[in-house]
Amino acid sequence: MSKDRNVFIDDDLVIVGQRASIDPAALLGYRTGRRIIQGKLVIGECATVRSGTVIYLASVIGDRLETGHGVVIREENQIGDDFQIWNNSVIDYGCTIGNNVHIHTNVYVAQFSILEDGVFLAPGVTIANDIHPGCELSRQCMRGPHLEQNVRVGINATLLPFVRIGYGALIGSGAVVTQDVPPMAVCVGNPGRIIKQTSELRCFTKRCTWPYC
Numbered sequence: 001m002s003k004d005r006n007v008f009i010d011d012d013l014v015i016v017g018q019r020a021s022i023d024p025a026a027l028l029g030y031r032t033g034r035r036i037i038q039g040k041l042v043i044g045e046c047a048t049v050r051s052g053t054v055i056y057l058a059s060v061i062g063d064r065l066e067t068g069h070g071v072v073i074r075e076e077n078q079i080g081d082d083f084q085i086w087n088n089s090v091i092d093y094g095c096t097i098g099n100n101v102h103i104h105t106n107v108y109v110a111q112f113s114i115l116e117d118g119v120f121l122a123p124g125v126t127i128a129n130d131i132h133p134g135c136e137l138s139r140q141c142m143r144g145p146h147l148e149q150n151v152r153v154g155i156n157a158t159l160l161p162f163v164r165i166g167y168g169a170l171i172g173s174g175a176v177v178t179q180d181v182p183p184m185a186v187c188v189g190n191p192g193r194i195i196k197q198t199s200e201l202r203c204f205t206k207r208c209t210w211p212y213c
Helices: none
Strands: 008-010 014-016 027-030 041-043 054-056 185-188 193-197
Touching: 014 027, 027 041, 041 054
Parallel strands: 014 041, 027 054
Antiparallel strands: 008 014, 185 193
16 A cells, blocks of 8 residues: 555555545545445545545545545445535445535435535435335335436435436425425425425525525
């Protein structure tokens, strides 16, 4: 194993680009117990990986990755540039994540979820993928939600399997999203319901009039 400020390589299975900052207590290249072909872990340039982070083999992550403490990123994930994920959040295996995605603390992203460019997940968001927990065939049916570009999800919201959330939509804090959400819609409550468009929202602090216009 070799490590300096420019590159971090472990037996040719972990490749991190130049100008990386990897804390000594981070673990890169953890082997999954699943029966898959173990591929390389590839992380782009200018990564910041903080202590307690565990990133499995067989994922590809773009430039300028930044993690908090206690982050887990599983195998078979495709993640774009400028991905930020904060303390104690988990990306399970088989997800597709775009560029400029920001995930806050204590977030769980289930297997086979899709997060397009610019998605933001606030603290405590939970993403599910199992429509029939406990069913013998549940693994064959698993699919997480699909969040289109610039979707924003509030604190402690829950997104159920198979739903599609349209571009620019806003999911309110504590909402439980059980059905598709149209683009630019505001969804709140349990079960989630559409109450208005994001263009109708006003800022009560008066610093701006139309925060999402």
